[in-house]
Amino acid sequence: MRNPVLIELTRGQRVESRHTGAIALVRASGEIVASIGDVDTPVFPRSAIKPLQAIPCIETGAADRFGFGSPEIALASASHSGTPEHAALAQSMLERAGLTVGSLACGAHEPLDVESARALVRASAPATALHHNCSGKHAAMLVTAVHAGEPTEGYWHHGHPVQVRIARVLEDLTGQPMRDDVRGIDGCGVPNWAIPLRALAQAWARFATGTRLAEPRAQACHRIAGACWHHPELVAGAGRLDSAVMGRLNGTVLLKAGAEGVYCGALAELEVGFALKIDDGAKRAAETAALALITRIYPAAAGLGPATRLTNWSGVETGSIQPASALDCLLAQID
Numbered sequence: 001m002r003n004p005v006l007i008e009l010t011r012g013q014r015v016e017s018r019h020t021g022a023i024a025l026v027r028a029s030g031e032i033v034a035s036i037g038d039v040d041t042p043v044f045p046r047s048a049i050k051p052l053q054a055i056p057c058i059e060t061g062a063a064d065r066f067g068f069g070s071p072e073i074a075l076a077s078a079s080h081s082g083t084p085e086h087a088a089l090a091q092s093m094l095e096r097a098g099l100t101v102g103s104l105a106c107g108a109h110e111p112l113d114v115e116s117a118r119a120l121v122r123a124s125a126p127a128t129a130l131h132h133n134c135s136g137k138h139a140a141m142l143v144t145a146v147h148a149g150e151p152t153e154g155y156w157h158h159g160h161p162v163q164v165r166i167a168r169v170l171e172d173l174t175g176q177p178m179r180d181d182v183r184g185i186d187g188c189g190v191p192n193w194a195i196p197l198r199a200l201a202q203a204w205a206r207f208a209t210g211t212r213l214a215e216p217r218a219q220a221c222h223r224i225a226g227a228c229w230h231h232p233e234l235v236a237g238a239g240r241l242d243s244a245v246m247g248r249l250n251g252t253v254l255l256k257a258g259a260e261g262v263y264c265g266a267l268a269e270l271e272v273g274f275a276l277k278i279d280d281g282a283k284r285a286a287e288t289a290a291l292a293l294i295t296r297i298y299p300a301a302a303g304l305g306p307a308t309r310l311t312n313w314s315g316v317e318t319g320s321i322q323p324a325s326a327l328d329c330l331l332a333q334i335d
Contacts, residue, residue, distance in 0.1 A: 048258030075136030081237025082111025204273030
């Protein structure tokens with residue numbers, strides 16, 4: 001199936017660029033509420049499954065043993081901006097389990113937060129693994145290994161008990177087998193599995209509602225969702241869509257970005273999960289599509305994402321970025 005154009009960029013009166021993709025809205029039962037494009041071919045969700053990957057840290061008792069509250073759980077679910085607050089919290093999570101930054105296998109990159117990155121440059125200080133947007137997720141994986149008495153070396157490998165637990169959680173929520181033929185390596189080094197959009201949307205519906213999950217798992221999901229809503233600034237950062245939406249629509253919408261044009265989340269009051277993928281991986285198109293979907297249900301989200309009016313460096317309006325007719329038709333189906 002060829003995916004339809006979901007997002008268009010205009011310049012003057014003409015369309016300059018087009019982004020194709022697919023979207024699924026699904027209930028916990030697997031019932032598709034609405035969809036467009038190919039929602040059955042597996043795609044890599046990347047960081048859009050981080051809250052789901054945090055579930056074993058709660059279920060095993062590791063979070064309670066090491067005194068993790070809502071801030072730590074939110075960071076475990078985060079693609080954070082690498083601010084001093086983010087980095088310090090990740091370091092604290094490690095230290096409580098007797099670990100150091102050297103235990104992190106995610107690598108290092110400059111903070112996504114521009115001012116934090118500039119501050120490191122001014123201080124002639126190198127970025128460390130604590131600044132990596134995945135350091136909270138990795139810290140949660142490491143402390144889970146410590147709690148379970150497992151080696152921390154190789155915690156990122158697909159055969160390590162930490163990753164095996166996560167794979168079983170994903171199988172439970174998505175209803176899909178995490179086989180070798182759909183397994184890849186994420187940018188931070190841990191396994192990432194290709195999953196159909198309809199199954200990802202179902203997983204997020206189950207995550208947000210606890211429906212069709214055993215009670216301990218449902219409670220863990222509820223705790224993680226609450227942490228993300230209580231500390232949306234830790235899940236991403238200032239000026240980023242995930243934090244802005246969950247901050248304004250607290251307790252109502254869960255939202256998590258993934259690399260390469262993926263967005264997942266849940267409309268909790270409607271008990272519906274959603275997942276989308278932009279074929280060319282464009283972040284600008286994924287954000288526009290996600291916000292259009294959310295705003296259809298909750299108009300209060302309008303204006304939280306990137307500007308739809310495009311301007312040049314002189315401030316002159318040059319065009320727009322907006323949903324294409326196919327996406328408009330999908331949104332019209334949603335009550």
